[in-house]
Structure formats: C-alpha cells, structure tokens
Amino acid sequence: MALNTETALNIANVLTEALPYIQRFADKIIVVKYGGNAMTDPELESSFARDIVLLKTVGLHPVVVHGGGPQVDNLLKQLGRESDRIDGMRVTDASTMEIVEMVLGGSVNKSIVNLINRHGGRAIGLTGKDGNLLRAKKLLLDKKTDDGQVQQIDLGLVGEVVSVKTDVLNLFIKSDFIPVIAPLGVDEEGNTYNINADLVAGKVAEALKAEKLVLLTNISGVLDADKNVMTGLSTKDVDHLIDTGVIYGGMIPKVSCALDAVKAGVVSAHIVDGRMPHVTLLEVFTDEGIGTLISNRLRKSQ
Numbered sequence: 001m002a003l004n005t006e007t008a009l010n011i012a013n014v015l016t017e018a019l020p021y022i023q024r025f026a027d028k029i030i031v032v033k034y035g036g037n038a039m040t041d042p043e044l045e046s047s048f049a050r051d052i053v054l055l056k057t058v059g060l061h062p063v064v065v066h067g068g069g070p071q072v073d074n075l076l077k078q079l080g081r082e083s084d085r086i087d088g089m090r091v092t093d094a095s096t097m098e099i100v101e102m103v104l105g106g107s108v109n110k111s112i113v114n115l116i117n118r119h120g121g122r123a124i125g126l127t128g129k130d131g132n133l134l135r136a137k138k139l140l141l142d143k144k145t146d147d148g149q150v151q152q153i154d155l156g157l158v159g160e161v162v163s164v165k166t167d168v169l170n171l172f173i174k175s176d177f178i179p180v181i182a183p184l185g186v187d188e189e190g191n192t193y194n195i196n197a198d199l200v201a202g203k204v205a206e207a208l209k210a211e212k213l214v215l216l217t218n219i220s221g222v223l224d225a226d227k228n229v230m231t232g233l234s235t236k237d238v239d240h241l242i243d244t245g246v247i248y249g250g251m252i253p254k255v256s257c258a259l260d261a262v263k264a265g266v267v268s269a270h271i272v273d274g275r276m277p278h279v280t281l282l283e284v285f286t287d288e289g290i291g292t293l294i295s296n297r298l299r300k301s302q
C-alpha cells in the first residue's frame with residue numbers, strides 16, 4: 001500500500017531531523033548506562049538493543065555500561081538472603097560479592113551481549129577485570145550526619161574507579177565492536193570490587209572523552225520537590241537537593257557521576273526514562289529535550 005502524503009512527510013521529517021546529529025556525532029563516543037530497572041520488559045530490551053546497533057551503524061561509537069541491581073536482588077532472594085543499601089550503594093560482604101559477580105559479570109552481561117548481537121551488532125562483554133579495564137579501590141562513602149558532620153561509611157567490598165584502561169576499549173571500538181561493561185573492578189592485589197554502575201559509566205565517559213553520557217533509569221528524570229522533571233541541573237542545585245532529601249537513594253550516584261563527567265569534559269550528560277521505547281535514539285537524534293540535561297551548554301532546542 002502506498003504511503004499517504006502526510007505520513008510520508010512525517011517519516012521524511014523524522015529522518016532529516018536526524019541528519020545534523022548524525023553528522024555532528026560521527027565518530028564520537030556515546031556512553032550509555034543501562035540500568036537493571038530498564039531490563040525487565042522484552043520489548044524495551046529489544047528497543048534498547050536496536051538503538052545501540054543503529055548508533056553504531058550510522059557511525060557513532062556506543063559503549064554500554066550496565067547495572068543489574070534488581071537482578072542481584074532476585075538471586076539473593078532465591079537464596080534466602082538480602083543486602084542493605086546506603087545512598088544507593090549495596091553493602092557487599094565476601095559472599096554477596098560472589099553473587100554480584102555471578103549475576104553482573106555472568107548472566108546480565110551475557111544477555112545484553114546476546115541481545116545486541118541478535119539485532120545485528122557486534123557486542124563484546126567485559127568486566128573491569130578483563131585487560132584490567134577498571135582499576136578500583138575501596139570506596140568510603142561520605143555521609144552527612146544530622147548535625148552536619150561528614151562521616152565515612154565502610155560498605156565492604158564496594159569500590160570506586162581509580163583508572164580506566166582506555167586502550168582496551170579503543171581496541172574494540174576501532175574494530176567495530178560495541179563494548180558492554182559490567183561494573184566490577186579490581187585492585188593491584190587482585191581484589192574484586194562491586195562498583196555502582198552509574199559511577200563506572202561516568203568514569204568510562206570521562207576517560208574516553210565521550211560526547212555524551214546517557215543514563216537510562218526508571219523515572220522520567222530528576223524530579224524537584226514538587227515532583228516536576230528538572231530539565232537542567234547544575235552543581236549548585238545538587239548539593240542543596242541532596243541535603244534537603246529531594247534527591248536520595250540511587251539518584252545520588254547518578255547525579256553526582258553526571259556532574260563529575262561534565263566537569264571533566266564530557267559535553268553533556270542526560271538522565272532519561274528507560275521505560276520509554278527508543279529513548280536513547282530520541283535523545284541523540286532529535287531536537288526535543290528529554291529527561292534531565294546536565295551540561296555546560298543549553299538545550300539543543302534553546
């Protein structure tokens with residue numbers, strides 16, 4: 001059946017709207033953090049994989065960093081166990097670490113690799129241990145007490161990223177592979193650390209001098225005290241929003257890593273709704289602003 005003129009023009013408009021972005025972002029690196037909460041629906045998973053393959057096919061270089069917190073929770077539950085979280089970070093003892101590694105470095109990583117490959121991409125799964133990709137050290141979490149003092153909290157085998165071996169990633173990127181990174185790091189002595197996936201995505205984006213960091217989550221963006229999406233966010237706003245409890249839990253590492261990445265030279269960071277099909281594609285290739293933008297520049301449409 002032939003297209004009617006209106007539909008044909010709409011399709012043509014969408015395609016031509018993408019052209020300047022395809023040209024501007026050619027050969028640029030886009031780091032996409034795929035959160036565990038966005039992995040629960042097969043259609044959304046497919047739309048995510050197609051977006052990543054499309055980005056690569058039109059000449060950009062997507063690098064995926066994934067989470068899998070809910071998937072770790074599921075296995076812990078099946079084993080009759082649970083773990084605490086403080087400010088979005090899982091308290092991780094040695095036996096929890098075994099499960100975390102099994103789930104993030106095993107089932108979750110391989111299912112994302114498989115998904116991208118089934119959609120025609122060439123994904124390669126890595127943990128921070130492969131090629132010493134993510135050098136880590138123990139993280140001591142700074143937490144403000146009620147009287148305003150800063151306390152350092154020990155979360156066990158939870159790490160922060162000390163360095164990212166970009167040569168490992170560049171090798172794959174140049175060979176047209178799509179790296180898919182599980183958030184596990186290793187220190188000089190070979191100890192394994194569980195690292196929040198947002199923090200890994202931020203550091204990978206910084207190290208690769210990425211054009212964009214796109215963080216897919218399970219909410220429409222960063223909400224203000226009245227539950228409206230904040231379209232833009234600066235360092236100044238963030239400290240106050242955390243202190244007043246408007247930003248809490250898993251949103252704290254997300255916002256912090258996005259700000260750090262932008263300060264370190266990533267052009268823009270975006271916190272977007274992973275429940276929206278094709279949100280990555282819409283973010284990269286359309287004029288519309290989606291979710292919360294953290295950038296030194298204004299919105300594309302402004």
Ligand SMILES: Nc1ncnc2c1ncn2[C@@H]1O[C@H](COP(=O)(O)OP(=O)(O)O)[C@@H](O)[C@H]1O
Nearest residue numbers: 035036037217218219222223246247248250251
């Ligand atoms: N100001 C805020 N705006 C939006 N979400 C927030 C805010 N503060 C805390 N959150 C919580 O952070 C969650 C996202 O973090 P998290 O569950 O760790 O996501 P992910 O698994 O995608 O990393 C949201 O679902 C929401 O419950």
Ligand SMILES: CC(=O)N[C@@H](CCC(=O)OP(=O)(O)O)C(=O)O
Nearest residue numbers: 036067068069089090195196197
């Ligand atoms: C230290 C820490 O909290 N690590 C996370 C790593 C996975 C993750 O970040 O997953 P999401 O992005 O799906 O939340 C965890 O154990 O759950």
